[in-house]
Every structure is written in C-alpha cells, then in structure tokens.
Amino acid sequence: MAKFEMDTEFVRKLAQILHETQLGEIELADGARRIRVARPAITVAPAAAMVAAAAHPPAAAATPASAGNDAAKHPGAVTSPIVGTAYLAPEPGKPNFVAVGDKVTAGQTLLIIEAMKTFNPIKAPKAGTVMRILVENAQPVEYGEPLMIVE
Numbered sequence: 001m002a003k004f005e006m007d008t009e010f011v012r013k014l015a016q017i018l019h020e021t022q023l024g025e026i027e028l029a030d031g032a033r034r035i036r037v038a039r040p041a042i043t044v045a046p047a048a049a050m051v052a053a054a055a056h057p058p059a060a061a062a063t064p065a066s067a068g069n070d071a072a073k074h075p076g077a078v079t080s081p082i083v084g085t086a087y088l089a090p091e092p093g094k095p096n097f098v099a100v101g102d103k104v105t106a107g108q109t110l111l112i113i114e115a116m117k118t119f120n121p122i123k124a125p126k127a128g129t130v131m132r133i134l135v136e137n138a139q140p141v142e143y144g145e146p147l148m149i150v151e
Contacts, residue, residue: 023082
C-alpha cells in the first residue's frame, strides 16, 4: 500500500476557501484519495427549530423576501452564499441574532443557514445598522438571495 502524503499547503488553501465563502465544509476526491475540510458546526435540531419558527412570528419591522430583486441590488445587501434554510436565532427559544435597527460590527453573526445538517453563520460584511430583514425564520433560501440590508 502506497504511503499517503499530505499536502498541508493545499489543506490551508481549502481552509481559506471555507473562510472566504462561509461554507461549512469542502470534500474532494481523486481516485481512492479523499480529503474533507470542515468548520465547526452550530448544532441545532432542525425539527426543534421549525417548532420555534411557528412559536415566534417574524418581527413586524421585518420585510418578507417579496422585496425581491431590488434588495439584491442594494449596496448594503447581505446575500446567501449557499442554498439552505435560514434561522434568525441561534437555537429555539433564544432571541434573534439581530433585529431591525440594531447596530452591528463587521464579522458579527446576523443569522445562520442550515445546509445538509451543517449550520453556517452568515456574518455582517461591514459595520452598520440593520435596516431590513428580508427573510423569515426557518425560510428556505437560494444562493444569492438577499437576506438583510445593512447600511
């Protein structure tokens, strides 16, 4: 059996891609060799999160995703880097990460998106004020869909 040589620089590059894209994990295969790089996941039971969504209606100031394409073109739009389910709170029964009018700092978690049982934090790209929340708790989201407006 041939010895498996680890290219640590390649692993570092994969980790950097995870950081830049806010993905939860990357897995590559080359013949019999496989490599998987993953970030720690926030563990929330999806079924419990769905119950919490029903128990906590969206804030009155939140605007549903019907804002559509106009919001996607806004310079302060925070868009989804992945397809999944958006959750506004870290776990059922806890307060939302942010509300309309909240001041946020660059890198602050705004919400999480669950994709394939991995919870990915979506962070503020810049400091500012949350002007609009364009998704509801436990709402499915698409890649590139506007989630919030931070000005």
